[in-house]
Amino acid sequence: xxxxxxxxxxxxxxxxxxxxxxxxxxxxxxxxxxxxxxxxxxxxxxxxxxxxxxxxxxxxxxxxxxxxxxxxxxxxxxxxxxxxxxxxxxxxxxxxxxxxxxxxxxxxxxxxxxxxxxxxxxxxxxxxxxxxxxxxxxxxxxxxxxxxxxxxxxxxxxxxxxxxxxxxxxxxxxxxxxxxxxxxxxxxxxxxx
Amino acid sequence: xxxxxxxxxxxxxxxxxxxxxxxxxxxxxxxxxxxxxxxxxxxxxxxxxxxxxxxxxxxxxxxxxxxxxxxxxxxxxxxxxxxxxxxxxxxxxxxxxxxxxxxxxxxxxxxxxxxxxxxxxxxxxxxxxxxxxxxxxxxxxxxxxxxxxxxxxxxxxxxxxxxxxxxxxxxxxxxxxxxxxxxxxxxxxxxxxxxxxxxxxxxxxxxxxxxxxxxxxxxxxxxxxxxxxxxxxxxxxxxx
Numbered sequence: 001x002x003x004x005x006x007x008x009x010x011x012x013x014x015x016x017x018x019x020x021x022x023x024x025x026x027x028x029x030x031x032x033x034x035x036x037x038x039x040x041x042x043x044x045x046x047x048x049x050x051x052x053x054x055x056x057x058x059x060x061x062x063x064x065x066x067x068x069x070x071x072x073x074x075x076x077x078x079x080x081x082x083x084x085x086x087x088x089x090x091x092x093x094x095x096x097x098x099x100x101x102x103x104x105x106x107x108x109x110x111x112x113x114x115x116x117x118x119x120x121x122x123x124x125x126x127x128x129x130x131x132x133x134x135x136x137x138x139x140x141x142x143x144x145x146x147x148x149x150x151x152x153x154x155x156x157x158x159x160x161x162x163x164x165x166x167x168x169x170x171x172x173x174x175x176x177x178x179x180x181x182x183x184x185x186x187x188x189x190x191x192x193x
Numbered sequence: 194x195x196x197x198x199x200x201x202x203x204x205x206x207x208x209x210x211x212x213x214x215x216x217x218x219x220x221x222x223x224x225x226x227x228x229x230x231x232x233x234x235x236x237x238x239x240x241x242x243x244x245x246x247x248x249x250x251x252x253x254x255x256x257x258x259x260x261x262x263x264x265x266x267x268x269x270x271x272x273x274x275x276x277x278x279x280x281x282x283x284x285x286x287x288x289x290x291x292x293x294x295x296x297x298x299x300x301x302x303x304x305x306x307x308x309x310x311x312x313x314x315x316x317x318x319x320x321x322x323x324x325x326x327x328x329x330x331x332x333x334x335x336x337x338x339x340x341x342x343x344x345x346x347x348x349x350x351x352x353x354x355x356x357x358x359x360x361x362x363x364x365x366x367x368x369x370x371x372x373x374x375x376x377x378x379x380x381x382x383x384x385x386x387x388x389x390x391x392x393x394x395x396x397x398x399x400x401x402x403x404x405x406x407x408x409x410x411x412x413x414x415x416x417x418x419x420x421x422x423x424x425x426x427x428x429x430x431x432x433x
Contacts, residue, residue, distance in 0.1 A: 114408065114416050121233075121397060121406045122418045128401035132381070150398065157397035165235065 003035065003043045004052075008076040011053060011068040018044065019063075028141055047072065094156070098163060102170075109167055117160045124153040197261055197358050197389035198224040198247055204255030205242050205412075216242040218412040219256065226357065229381060229390040231400035234409035240393045241362060243409065247391055248281050248360045249273050260358060278307045282351030282388075284361040284380070290335045290343055290350075296322060297331035300350045321349035325379050341372035348376065352383050359383060359390045365399060377402045 003025075010016060010024045018040050025035055044066055047053040052072035056065045068076070094116060101107045131146045205217040217239045224230050232240050245251040246258055249265045258265045260280060265273060290299050300318035305311065322328050325345040327338075335343055344366065351359055361380060365373030377392075381402050384390040392403060400406045406418040 118406075118408070118416050118418055121400060124397055124401035125403065125406065125418060128398075132378070132402075150401070154396075154398045154401075161235065161395075 003039060004047060005076060005079045007040070007043055007047065008052060008068060008072050008079075011066060012073065012076060015056060015065040015067040017059075017063040017065045021066075029145055110164065113160050113164050113167070117157055120153050120156045120160070124150065124157065127153065195226050195261075196223045196259075197226050198222075198391065199259040199262075200243070200247065200256065201259070202256040203243075203246060203253045203258060205239075205246060205251070206254045215412050217246070217253070220409075220412070220414050221256075222407065222414065224358075224389045224391060226387050226389050227384060228405065229384040229392060229403045231392045231394055231403035231406045232409060233394065233397070233400050233406055236395075237411075238409040239412040240395075240409055242412075244360050244362050244391060244393050247358075248283055249277050275307070278303045279354065280357050282353075282356040282359040284344075284348050284351045284359070284364040286363040286366040290347055292335050295332050295334055296327065296338070296346045296349075299335070299346060300353050303350065304354055317353055318349070321353040322346065324352060324383075325349045326375075340366075341368055341375070344368060344372070344376055345379070348379050352379075352388075357388050359388050361390065362393045363395070364392070365394075365396075373399070 006025055007021055010021055010028075013024075016024065018037055021044075022035050022037055022040050025040075026033070044053060044055075048055055048066070050071075052069055052075055053066045054069055056067060058064045098109070098112060101109045101112045127146055127150045131143060131150065134143050134146065200220055200222045203217055203220045204215070207214045207216060220239075220243060222230070222243075232243060234240050242251065246253050249258070249260070249268075252266070260276060263276070265276070268276065291302070294302065297315060297318045300321050301311075301314040304314035304317055309317070319328065319331060322331055322345075325348050327342055327345045327349070330338060330342060330346070333342075335346070338346070344364070348364070351361075359380065364380065365376050368376065377399055380390055380392065390403075392399065394400050407414055408416040
């Protein structure tokens with residue numbers, strides 16, 4: 001998701017100035033995605049340049065509110081109607097790390113798996129605690145954000161469990177690095193592949 | 194907070210000689226009042242063995258199990274049975290509710306076996322059913338209740354009285370995710386009220402309810418999500 005669409009969605013509720021937008025953004029994501037005020041103003045400037053929002057006259061307190069334009073509304077509608085492409089997401093560092101661990105001499109892959117599982121489990125505990133504490137009806141948007149993070153963490157642990165089971169059965173092809181230093185002490189062997 | 198359950202270098206071996214199977218190999222673990230510990234690990238890693246030993250349903254082949262400072266190893270069968278009835282609550286995947294008894298009778302049973310009068314036992318059972326949100330179902334038989342309701346009754350039976358140690362083995366069984374979550378919330382609430390809890394599960398989502406998650410692998414405790422005091426083999430055994 002872009003901050004752009006987040007701000008557009010908030011302005012669809014009504015006109016707001018920078019600090020209000022920042023507060024509303026953090027509230028709706030339960031502060032899991034903190035924004036600095038500079039990001040808010042930079043994004044507003046770009047949105048205004050693209051004709052998606054318009055700035056209104058400053059208030060007496062010196063605050064400049066913004067409102068969404070029809071073009072902004074159309075852009076927002078399109079965003080809600082379009083699924084997020086998996087290809088747009090950042091590359092998954094963890095899966096790449098494990099794939100490399102498996103083929104890098106001297107790496108204890110099970111330890112890599114366990115270190116990650118423990119850390120992810122810790123995150124899952126924190127998220128569960130937060131969810132348990134957010135039981136008021138008005139907490140629903142925040143609970144759904146928490147649920148998303150919970151499901152992702154859970155999926156990661158399940159995948160790590162799966163990796164561990166696969167590792168137990170893993171018999172590297174002859175001459176292939178296994179993660180045990182004694183099996184890969186000949187670098188020319190590794191270089192052959 | 195005081196330690197309610199303590200495992201000291203506990204071993205459990207089935208069989209002898211070449212055929213010996215080491216279910217647990219020197220596990221040490223302390224669970225305090227107000228603490229919920231989740232035990233995770235692949236099938237065959239020793240999770241259920243650990244729980245059976247903690248609850249006095251099985252005896253270790255080495256090491257000690259202590260409940261509220263009392264070593265279970267020195268207790269005779271009758272004393273052990275009494276300790277189990279009074280201080281330990283079990284929640285199993287298989288509910289083990291007696292089909293010929295109503296909900297309130299199922300929950301009151303351990304108290305009655307322990308010599309508590311009929312009326313007092315019933316009163317305590319109703320309070321426990323109320324605690325788990327099924328106060329109105331006391332007179333129903335198990336087959337007149339949904340799976341989720343039956344599980345709540347099973348939990349009420351585990352919590353009834355002054356049980357200070359609650360042991361749960363995959364307590365959400367085949368329940369849907371919402372009902373399963375409610376079950377864990379009940380467990381959490383009792384622990385927050387001062388009991389010690391051990392939850393065996395293979396579901397990360399359920400383990401998330403714990404204060405600490407420990408990982409078993411081939412009968413060894415290999416890791417924990419928080420530092421454990423006095424369990425040195427924890428880190429040396431992990432290969433890191």
